[in-house]
Amino acid sequence: MPRMKGSALIADYLIQEKVPYVFGICGHGNVGMLDALYERRDQIRLISPRHEQCAGHMADAYFRVKHKPVATLTSTGPGSANMVMSLATALSDSSAFLAITSNVPTSQHNRGPFQELYKHNQADLAQVLRPVVKRAFQPSRVDMLPLALRQAMDTMVTGRPGPVNLDIPYNVYQEEDEVEIPPSSHVHLTHRPGASREDLKATLMLLADARRPVVFIGHGATLSEAGAEITALADLLGIPVITSPNGMGCIPGSHPLALGFIGRNGSYPANEAGRRSDLVLTLGTRFDDRSASSWQPGYSWNFPTTRLIHVDIDPQELGRNYAPDLGVIADIKVFTQQLLQELEAHPDISAKRFAPWREQVRGWQQEWERFVQPHFEDHTSPLRPEFVVGTLQKMLPHDVILSLDSGVHHNWFMQFWRANRPQSMLNSWGYSSMGFGVCGVLGAQLAAPDRACVAVVGDGGFTMAPYVLCTAVELDLPVVWIVWNNFAWGAIRDIQYGMFDGREIGTAFYKGHSGERYNPDFAAWARACGADGVTVKRPQDLAAAVQQALKNRRPCLIDVHVDAEIRPPATGTWQLPPIPFKEPVYGKPWRA
Incomplete structure (x- = not known):
């Protein structure tokens, strides 16, 4: 095996994984890594914004647009501490990037050198970042890097994506060992678990019993790139679709069955359909407080009176806020493809069946348009x-x-x-x-x-x-x-x-x-x-x-x-306990 510096191994692995950019800020702790990037500047580009938090947000947004990860690079101490905000943002929204942070040399661990966190454990930055990443790795020798790099990449992009931290003592950038670049093995967008036959059968039974179903989609639908399948499902069954913010665009906003966002600042048709539905098919979202009117029954949703099918690739999200009648661990694209295929053999579950419900929803859409449209032309x-x-x-x-x-x-x-x-x-x-x-x-x-x-x-x-x-x-x-x-x-x-x-x-x-x-x-x-x-x-x-x-x-x-005295018309509610929640400005809660 060739002898390689740690920095060269990291840079070559990123190039092998087709990572085009490293967003980073220089520091004494990462100059060895910067030197390796200099030697490979024609194959991977270092972009240096003016703040580490910005580097993280750039990497996060890059993944959201392209669904391919890039890396960030920060130095010891404050530079890497500035990554907490952007890592927490990415973790909360299931977005992935590789955060390479730098730490003090292993020979100085626990001696309190410049910018070491050592109060409870030596070189302790990884513990600072642990709550805001999917996984933290801290290889302390060059020969530990190949495994750490492969595991970091795999962890970042498989299942529910999330940011991963690779914390490197800065002597490891410069030291050499006999190592090989680890093989590519991550399977983002290729490892797609599907629903079982039993789950699909139960889904069909719940749909067959429903008269007022809605589909509620979130970032899981976006991450699985299931927009075409969800739109086809909505068209086939004539079911309205409600979206969380990170699910927007999976079904075009101009589609007649797209009701938009739900919750306090959601649209009136979305809240009316959500609270009056008898079945909610949820694809890749978790019912947070803002999209569930702080879980007040009758304002956005009406569980447990309303039945719930909850589909998510992350089992921890099933039933987090509402106990589902059916919980399905599956990739959203695969599940929707499976459901479309199963529906071919069930012509009784069709758009014709839900026509009266669709007409009711269309009435709410027209009512909402009449209420809000005049203000779009106000010239003030x-x-x-x-x-x-x-x-x-x-x-x-x-x-x-x-x-x-x-x-x-x-x-x-x-x-x-x-x-x-x-x-x-x-x-x-x-x-x-x-x-x-x-x-x-x-x-x-x-x-x-x-x-x-x-x-x-x-x-x-x-x-x-x-x-x-x-x-x-x-x-x-x-x-x-x-x-x-x-x-x-x-x-x-x-x-x-x-x-x-x-x-x-x-x-x-x-x-x-x-x-x-x-x-x-x-x-x-x-x-x-x-x-x-x-x-x-x-x-x-x-x-x-x-x-x-x-x-x-x-x-x-x-x-x-912009006029600060005009506020969005609340159509649901939101609470900051123990302050009592407010009633909607437009629309009324509804309970079965």
């Missing part, structure tokens, strides 16, 4: 939120990749945006991390260089990570940031108004004690970095600004001043 200054969402829906291309940050703007997009393709609406849903949308759009653009990639982010969230402009200019990435500028931490301000009688503190942005709302000139900030920058305060200017930004194919920031 500052701009009305519905107008912003509607204009972007018209102006952005059909295959746009939308990268959304956490904030009140996200509530509006959950309620009204229609995603037309899978893997094209990126959300930090489980962990709701500010910075994901701001940074992730860079990774999305690298994953899909020929598509428009647009981030819609809050003014607060963008201010947390404005350095993204530098990276976009350095790499000449034509990403567009649309800053939803309402001069506040708007989502939390809305909670103060809704649950604390408007006692606003710490959520609005003021200049001194003057009471004057304040934000930096975001457009000037962008121009100072070398990007394009435009400020939009009038509704008639928004469409042209978006059109020009897309045409220019340059990094661009559009600062849009």
